[in-house]
Amino acid sequence: MKPMIIACAFALAFAFGAAVPSRAADATAAPAAPKLHAAMRELWQGHAKYTRDYALAVKAGNAAATKKAADDVVGNAKQIADAVASYYGADAGKRMLELLAGHWGGVKALTDADKAGDKDARAKAMQDLTSNADQIAQFLSSANPNLPADAVRGLLMTHAGHHSALVAEIMKGDAKSEATTWTAMQAHMNALADALAGGIAKQFPAKAT
DSSP states (O other), X not given: OHHHHHHHHHHHHHHTTOOOOOHHHHHHOOOSSXXXXXXXXXXXXXXXXXXXXXXXXXXXXXXXXXXXXXXXXXXXXXXXXXXXXXXXXXXXXXXXXXXXXXXXXXXXXXXXXXXXXXXXXXXXXXXXXXXXXXXXXXXXXXXXXXXXXXXXXXXXXHHHHHHHHHHHHHHHTOHHHHHHHHHHHHHHHHHHHHXXXXXXXXXXXXXXX
């Protein structure tokens, strides 16, 4: 696990045009906009948590918990969209919310398909998540030249892969594998959040700090 995370960190640094620091420097390095980075991490970790909560509730057949988790996912998406709007304006925030709704639609469909054992619906959900990842990548890269579309798309496709694995493992009751995937997903959420925060901080240095 650790070698893979380190390799991903080096790949991300290269993709986003950052210099790769030495291990000693990396241990003490601080982000240019620590509050923005912390806020982004909290928001994207929330997305991971609430979508996982949804899968767990669906697996358990708990209707009340399923509804709460779904509401939490939507509420979290609105917070992410508001964060985007604070830098890029209300129209951009609205578009981000639409794109996040598409992402959630794919994750929800994937979860419901796995619960029902519907392989065709699962395949369709993954196709939708792939298309949505491309749309989000294009949107973010058009708004911020520090966020290359291919790099963002790669981050989002890795995220979609974590959703796919996690949901399947939850539905199979494979707690050991699910715990491993969940740890990887949480680490990747930080990588995604840091990449977005770093790009925004570079574009809006005064506002971000």
